[in-house]
Amino acid sequence: MHEYSTQLTYIIKNKYVLRGWFIYVNSPFMQTLYQNPNELIENIRVLNFDMHQQAGIMASLPLKSGKWYEGNLTVLGVWLRQKDSDFYDIPFDRNVIHGIFSLHNNFHISRKPEITLSLNGMIRTKSIQADYDLPASGNVDAALQIKFLKQKRAILKIFCNDIFKTSQISPYINFKGQYIDMDLSCFRHFGVSFSYAFGNYKEKKYKKIDTSRFLK
Numbered sequence: 001m002h003e004y005s006t007q008l009t010y011i012i013k014n015k016y017v018l019r020g021w022f023i024y025v026n027s028p029f030m031q032t033l034y035q036n037p038n039e040l041i042e043n044i045r046v047l048n049f050d051m052h053q054q055a056g057i058m059a060s061l062p063l064k065s066g067k068w069y070e071g072n073l074t075v076l077g078v079w080l081r082q083k084d085s086d087f088y089d090i091p092f093d094r095n096v097i098h099g100i101f102s103l104h105n106n107f108h109i110s111r112k113p114e115i116t117l118s119l120n121g122m123i124r125t126k127s128i129q130a131d132y133d134l135p136a137s138g139n140v141d142a143a144l145q146i147k148f149l150k151q152k153r154a155i156l157k158i159f160c161n162d163i164f165k166t167s168q169i170s171p172y173i174n175f176k177g178q179y180i181d182m183d184l185s186c187f188r189h190f191g192v193s194f195s196y197a198f199g200n201y202k203e204k205k206y207k208k209i210d211t212s213r214f215l216k
Helices: none
Strands: 002-012 016-026 029-035 042-048 051-065 069-084 092-110 114-124 127-129 132-134 137-148 154-161 172-175 178-181 189-196
Touching: 029 178, 069 127, 092 127
Parallel strands: none
Antiparallel strands: 002 016, 016 051, 029 042, 051 069, 069 092, 092 114, 114 137, 127 132, 132 172, 137 154, 154 189, 172 178
């Protein structure tokens, strides 16, 4: 396959980021599933399609309130098209517009000891992959981090990922006589970690890079 892409990034006031992009892939390959209409057989193969197109725009906005809160909001809008004129007996030319929204938050609860609560979330709207439909999904993660002892050498972290068990999708096919439903499990993850730094850290000194050639 051959992939061609371009993107343009614009940064406002050194913190607001806008990015647009376009991707065209000729003869892309991906795994697909096809139900044989004459036998109880499912064919799972990697096939080349005619083409894959994607255009999108992204905005990233930093958030801050005093010394107790900082975060980042990212919004993406994507147009996706996939085409295969020789896909068994059911050729397709499908497109969809989907979005991704993510919000990262850090709440500084205390300075001594340093206690930070992180609460992050993401939402992804429904999309497609060949003859598959990909349902909407999302997740919410939380973590509490405590830095203590001299020079904050000790770090204790308690976290829970995918609190509401919504990150795993169950793809399905309902396309031109093809009917497949998947039921994939989703799990909530708890964890505790502890780290301690021994000795004194000294930053390494590196030789300054010669950039004089760029001034010619």
